[in-house]
Amino acid sequence: MLHYLDRTNPHAPVASAKANRKSLISLKGVGLTFGSHEVLRDIDVEICEGEFVCVIGPSGCGKTTLLRILAGLIRASRGTVSYRGKVQTQPASDIAIVFQDYANALLPWRTAAANVSLALEAAGTPRAERKDRIADLLDKVGLSKHADKYPSEMSGGMQQRLQIARCLAQNPSVILMDEPFGALDAMTRQKLQDEILSIVSDSNVTAFFVTHDLEEAIYLGDRVIALEPNPGRIAELIDVPLTRPRNQLTTREEPEFLALRRKLFDFVLRYE
């Protein structure tokens, strides 16, 4: 259970669990070179259990590459990536990835329920348990009424929800998201932002979220990593001091939100 600063309640655990959270992922001196192209340099960051970390930065600065390193899909050329205190040598089964390209992430010949079932089958969930788990997962992402639809019969937002349900079927401790809402319209995007926040907070999942959208990063994150390019380095690691639960209207009007928005805009404008 996460506790966030609650200004409406003076007895809320203000000293927040944040300070006591356990480190889950640790990157020390991580660098990556593709051929002669140095993509990432000296990345040092500690991500704690239950934390929501967003990454922003100009195009090509290495955001996706960093996510792929965390996923264990690429080995760093330098430094170490530790997961639960152990140096990571291969992808962990409890780290799930949500991609922007939901259409390619789903199997078009399987219904929504069968797409979720696939992840359960892969995880070895006994057949007898699958039906209830599928119903729970589809319910969690608001797709209960669409279990028998094929991806082609669903909107972009619904397909992305389905991809998220499939990831949750893995029972992940960490969800890595690479611009998951980038292809969606503004209203759907905001709805899904709130859904992912409630999923993450209900299941105490740790989230690492790559986005081009500076406001999205502030709205979702406990911290925002600003990567500068050539090679990709951490320019700033910014704490987001906004209360939770967040609200699409009031949070975005808070002075701290606006100040951070200004700070991040100034940062990216340097690389325009």
Ligand SMILES: Nc1ncnc2c1ncn2[C@@H]1O[C@H](COP(=O)(O)OP(=O)(O)OP(=O)(O)O)[C@@H](O)[C@H]1O
């Ligand atoms: N497999 C690869 N081989 C060679 N170079 C690569 C490879 N993958 C990525 N790169 C290069 O690494 C750099 C960082 O790419 P990456 O996709 O991580 O950036 P990004 O910040 O996510 O970009 P965008 O915001 O445009 O999605 C780019 O210059 C890219 O061309």
